[in-house]
Amino acid sequence: MSDRYDPLAAEPQWRAAWDDADLFRAIPPAEAGDAPKAYVLEMFLYPSGRMHVGHVRNYSIGDVVARHKKAKGFNVLHPVGWDAFGMPAENAAMERGVHPGTWTYKNIDAMREQFKKLGCSLDWSREFATCDPEYYGEQQRIFLKLWEKGLVYRKASKVNWDPVDQTVLANEQVIDGCGWRSGAPVEQRELTQWFFKITEYADDLLESLDTLERWPDKVRTMQANWIGRSEGLQMRFPFDGDAPAGFEDGIEIFTTRPDTLFGASFVALSPDHPLTLQLEEGSPEISAFRAECAKVGVSEEAIETADKIGFDTGLRVEHPFKPGETLPVWIANFVLMGYGTGAIFACPAGDQRDLDFARKYKLPVIPVVLPDGEDSTEFEIRTEAYVGPGTIYNSGFLDGLSSNEAITAAINRIEDAGLGERTTNYRLRDWGVSRQRYWGCPIPAVHCASCGVVPAREADLPIRLPDDVSFDQPGNPLERHADWKKTTCPKCGGDAHRETDTLDTFVCSSWYYARFASPDDLEERAYWMPVDQYVGGIEHAVLHLLYARFVGRAMRDVGLLDVSSGEPFTGLFTQGMVTHETYKSADDRWLEPGEVDRRDGKWIEVASGEPVTAGPIEKMSKSKKNTVDPEIIVSTYGADAARWFVLSDSPPERDVEWTQAGVDGAARFQQRVWSLFAALPSSTEPDDEPAASEIRKLAHKSTDAIDRAIAEFRFNSAVATLYEWVNALKKAQSAGKQTVNAQTEALSMMARCLTPFMPHLAESCWRQLGESGFVSAAPWPDVDPALLVDDAVTMPIQVNGKRRGEINVAKDASKDEVEALAIADAGVQSFLADKAIKKVIVVPGRIVNIVV
RNA sequence: GCCUCUGUGGCGGAAUUGGUAGACGCGACGGAUUCAAAAUCCGUUUCUGGCAACAGAGUGCCGGUUCGAGUCCGGCCAGAGGUACCA
Numbered sequence: 001m002s003d004r005y006d007p008l009a010a011e012p013q014w015r016a017a018w019d020d021a022d023l024f025r026a027i028p029p030a031e032a033g034d035a036p037k038a039y040v041l042e043m044f045l046y047p048s049g050r051m052h053v054g055h056v057r058n059y060s061i062g063d064v065v066a067r068h069k070k071a072k073g074f075n076v077l078h079p080v081g082w083d084a085f086g087m088p089a090e091n092a093a094m095e096r097g098v099h100p101g102t103w104t105y106k107n108i109d110a111m112r113e114q115f116k117k118l119g120c121s122l123d124w125s126r127e128f129a130t131c132d133p134e135y136y137g138e139q140q141r142i143f144l145k146l147w148e149k150g151l152v153y154r155k156a157s158k159v160n161w162d163p164v165d166q167t168v169l170a171n172e173q174v175i176d177g178c179g180w181r182s183g184a185p186v187e188q189r190e191l192t193q194w195f196f197k198i199t200e201y202a203d204d205l206l207e208s209l210d211t212l213e214r215w216p217d218k219v220r221t222m223q224a225n226w227i228g229r230s231e232g233l234q235m236r237f238p239f240d241g242d243a244p245a246g247f248e249d250g251i252e253i254f255t256t257r258p259d260t261l262f263g264a265s266f267v268a269l270s271p272d273h274p275l276t277l278q279l280e281e282g283s284p285e286i287s288a289f290r291a292e293c294a295k296v297g298v299s300e301e302a303i304e305t306a307d308k309i310g311f312d313t314g315l316r317v318e319h320p321f322k323p324g325e326t327l328p329v330w331i332a333n334f335v336l337m338g339y340g341t342g343a344i345f346a347c348p349a350g351d352q353r354d355l356d357f358a359r360k361y362k363l364p365v366i367p368v369v370l371p372d373g374e375d376s377t378e379f380e381i382r383t384e385a386y387v388g389p390g391t392i393y394n395s396g397f398l399d400g401l402s403s404n405e406a407i408t409a410a411i412n413r414i415e416d417a418g419l420g421e422r423t424t425n426y427r428l429r430d431w432g433v434s435r436q437r438y439w440g441c442p443i444p445a446v447h448c449a450s451c452g453v454v455p456a457r458e459a460d461l462p463i464r465l466p467d468d469v470s471f472d473q474p475g476n477p478l479e480r481h482a483d484w485k486k487t488t489c490p491k492c493g494g495d496a497h498r499e500t501d502t503l504d505t506f507v508c509s510s511w512y513y514a515r516f517a518s519p520d521d522l523e524e525r526a527y528w529m530p531v532d533q534y535v536g537g538i539e540h541a542v543l544h545l546l547y548a549r550f551v552g553r554a555m556r557d558v559g560l561l562d563v564s565s566g567e568p569f570t571g572l573f574t575q576g577m578v579t580h581e582t583y584k585s586a587d588d589r590w591l592e593p594g595e596v597d598r599r600d601g602k603w604i605e606v607a608s609g610e611p612v613t614a615g616p617i618e619k620m621s622k623s624k625k626n627t628v629d630p631e632i633i634v635s636t637y638g639a640d641a642a643r644w645f646v647l648s649d650s651p652p653e654r655d656v657e658w659t660q661a662g663v664d665g666a667a668r669f670q671q672r673v674w675s676l677f678a679a680l681p682s683s684t685e686p687d688d689e690p691a692a693s694e695i696r697k698l699a700h701k702s703t704d705a706i707d708r709a710i711a712e713f714r715f716n717s718a719v720a721t722l723y724e725w726v727n728a729l730k731k732a733q734s735a736g737k738q739t740v741n742a743q744t745e746a747l748s749m750m751a752r753c754l755t756p757f758m759p760h761l762a763e764s765c766w767r768q769l770g771e772s773g774f775v776s777a778a779p780w781p782d783v784d785p786a787l788l789v790d791d792a793v794t795m796p797i798q799v800n801g802k803r804r805g806e807i808n809v810a811k812d813a814s815k816d817e818v819e820a821l822a823i824a825d826a827g828v829q830s831f832l833a834d835k836a837i838k839k840v841i842v843v844p845g846r847i848v849n850i851v852v
Numbered sequence: 853g854c855c856u857c858u859g860u861g862g863c864g865g866a867a868u869u870g871g872u873a874g875a876c877g878c879g880a881c882g883g884a885u886u887c888a889a890a891a892u893c894c895g896u897u898u899c900u901g902g903c904a905a906c907a908g909a910g911u912g913c914c915g916g917u918u919c920g921a922g923u924c925c926g927g928c929c930a931g932a933g934g935u936a937c938c939a
Contacts, residue, residue, distance in 0.1 A: 798920070
């Protein structure tokens with residue numbers, strides 16, 4: 001037996017042994033017996049080609065949960081697979097001439113090998129990639145079902161258009177308003193696209209957030225705000241004079257603040273409002289203005305941060321509450337067509353965007369809400385709008401009412417006048433799923449000249465992507481493929497052509513959890529679903545997680561998923577990013593961590609010996625070169641050290657900075673643990689009490705603390721507890737007292753506590769204890785509650801809130817006893833001096849505070 | 853712009869419901885062991901003043917509630933994530 005642990009030799013052997021025993025295969029429902037099920041899922045892997053440290057973190061966290069659940073007696077499903085469609089494969093095709101499919105499957109093969117080395121308790125038998133025709137064929141079937149159910153429709157919608165490359169750009173591909181490759185200013189262009197009716201579930205998606213008790217509050221808040229349900233008023237502003245054709249009833253607006261109607265100073269239309277488009281006919285000025293507005297991309301961020309610009313149409317509408325008064329109608333770039341009716345009334349005093357716009361175009365600002373405690377003669381709006389509640393003034397019949405009362409009163413008056421009605425509005429928009437790209441799931445639809453757009457035949461599924469495509473020119477290769485499009489109409493049998501749009505990759509990641517549960521057996525799906533613990537990045541807080549919740553409901557409603565709530569994930573944990581220090585050479589090049597070294601406290605470039613500037617700690621990225629290849633870490637230090645490090649340094653929901661020193665520390669700890677197990681002799685001698693009793697107590701306390709820390713995702717605390725426990729046992733070993741039996745019992749518990757974090761090392765330790773099975777299959781150690789309690793406690797004594805001493809008291813000491821002991825304490829006495837004691841607060845078992 | 857989150861020593865962080873701020877780790881410093889080194893072990897390490905005992909300050913900033921605030925409330929500042937075609 002060596003006194004050093006060699007992870008590079010031991011780890012592959014344990015992984016092979018686990019594989020041989022098929023240890024992590026989920027047990028089929030029929031064979032599971034009484035064991036409750038636990039479905040643990042990390043977010044799908046995108047096969048970029050290289051495993052990233054972020055993946056190591058994601059799967060280490062998930063693996064702790066999965067292994068802990070298994071030890072606690074659950075039948076665990078812990079699958080893994082590949083989110084394989086998407087843009088990077090097409091970019092690789094364009095840059096390197098490699099087919100997206102070849103590129104993707106090659107990457108998957110490479111990453112699978114890297115991943116297996118982490119030693120996660122994954123069930124690889126369920127692995128699939130979303131670009132497998134079996135998977136996307138099933139997805140096409142789901143699409144057809146949703147279509148049949150009325151949850152799929154087509155409508156015109158905007159995309160970023162690169163006028164040089166003649167192609168649609170993703171928001172990410174628009175840099176400062178220009179195409180990333182061509183550099184040409186992007187244009188907005190309207191295309192007819194496919195949509196999922198997620199808004200049909202808006203209320204359910206919102207209200208069910210309350211039932212997701214094991215989701216972070218922040219994610220629920222973000223989703224609630226994203227859905228953005230608001231009660232308000234939809235009303236019409238009639239035109240002053242002749243109305244434009246088709247707008248005889250006036251301009252329809254939506255507002256959540258009808259209490260500020262008396263503060264209205266203009267009405268604003270979206271640049272894409274139907275009236276704007278109508279006015280544009282024959283107006284070069286409006287065309288020019290719309291072109292100006294279209295210069296930014298289509299992302300909300302770009303639109304909202306663009307300078308506010310407007311165009312006065314010259315039209316005027318009547319103020320509903322001020323007879324004889326009229327308001328100008330403007331076109332404004334900050335009014336979004338996608339929200340409400342695409343038109344607003346503006347009260348500059350009560351909305352910052354309206355105010356900025358009014359100041360720029362010299363429009364009136366009429367304050368109508370007086371904040372509590374302000375004087376109406378002195379209160380003024382200058383550069384900041386007042387958006388809060390208050391008392392309404394300058395507002396005719398609303399004067400003196402609170403904001404809320406005024407909202408009701410104004411709505412009633414508008415309804416009575418027949419100008420509008422109370423409505424509920426949502427910020428949530430329907431989900432546009434069309435992509436004008438090759439590497440995605442083909443939309444199963446057929447265009448027929450006589451029948452229109454019709455669903456593809458089910459018998460034709462999967463509608464496979466053609467392999468013979470070229471990427472030598474921009475645009476969608478499916479569109480220009482010689483004969484892929486050609487088909488016959490499922491309805492009339494005449495010549496027709498296939499839809500060439502593919503589905504958003506978010507569709508693939510919205511139901512994969514169900515496919516893992518079972519490819520086709522709906523009963524097995526029902527057994528495993530919902531996912532009990534989902535683990536992934538916070539960046540998915542809204543889009544992916546909301547889409548998946550929607551698809552869960554939609555699949556339930558078409559009979560593909562038997563989960564009554566439609567919620568796919570009952571538990572969610574969002575992890576932070578992995579960051580790393582950045583390095584820059586003297587001549588301003590980014591350097592990789594491997595290219596620099598620290599000598600005498602200074603960073604230098606290894607190749608040249610030149611000094612290096614160590615820069616800010618940032619999210620690992622290729623452009624800053626501050627990435628660390630986990631495979632190198634694993635092949636140098638072993639998987640356990642890498643896992644231990646990413647779990648130890650930061651709470652898992654926070655960002656963690658990757659440091660070489662941290663990994664060294666993890667490797668050192670590994671040896672320290674091993675030395676405990678390796679050094680222990682066997683003994684039949686009785687142990688010395690109370691030293692042995694201390695060891696037993698600590699083992700049970702530590703096990704209990706680790707158990708709770710894992711359950712609450714405080715892995716860094718569990719790690720700290722393990723450190724303390726190991727250090728204490730080290731001391732006990734060198735103390736020279738006979739405690740071998742107690743230690744052996746403690747080490748047996750420790751090996752099992754260590755398993756979720758360092759499974760390979762734990763197996764080696766388990767063998768060292770003489771066990772024959774796998775610790776990965778061993779149950780969690782039982783904790784004796786009697787060993788968790790102490791008889792005496794140390795209580796700090798404060799005088800006027802400052803700590804001045806401490807006393808040791810029995811756990812069940814009375815308040816009076818504690819108070820007397822506290823006052824008698826010598827250290828405390830010097831602070832009491834001759835002052836009279838006003839009050840003594842005793843919090844049993846916690847603290848004493850004496851107020852003088 | 854908007855939504856959400858985060859901010860504690862030289863660094864990562866710990867601190868049940870408001871109750872000893874700095875657990876544990878990293879780094880640094882000192883020591884032991886060694887011919888020497890690696891490895892290992894022991895000790896010190898929030899800041900200021902002091903030989904010390906000790907005293908004072910201290911959880912991004914400003915203010916409030918409380919016997920008591922890292923924790924609760926109000927207002928700022930800074931950074932991060934998302935912003936619907938990155939995944």
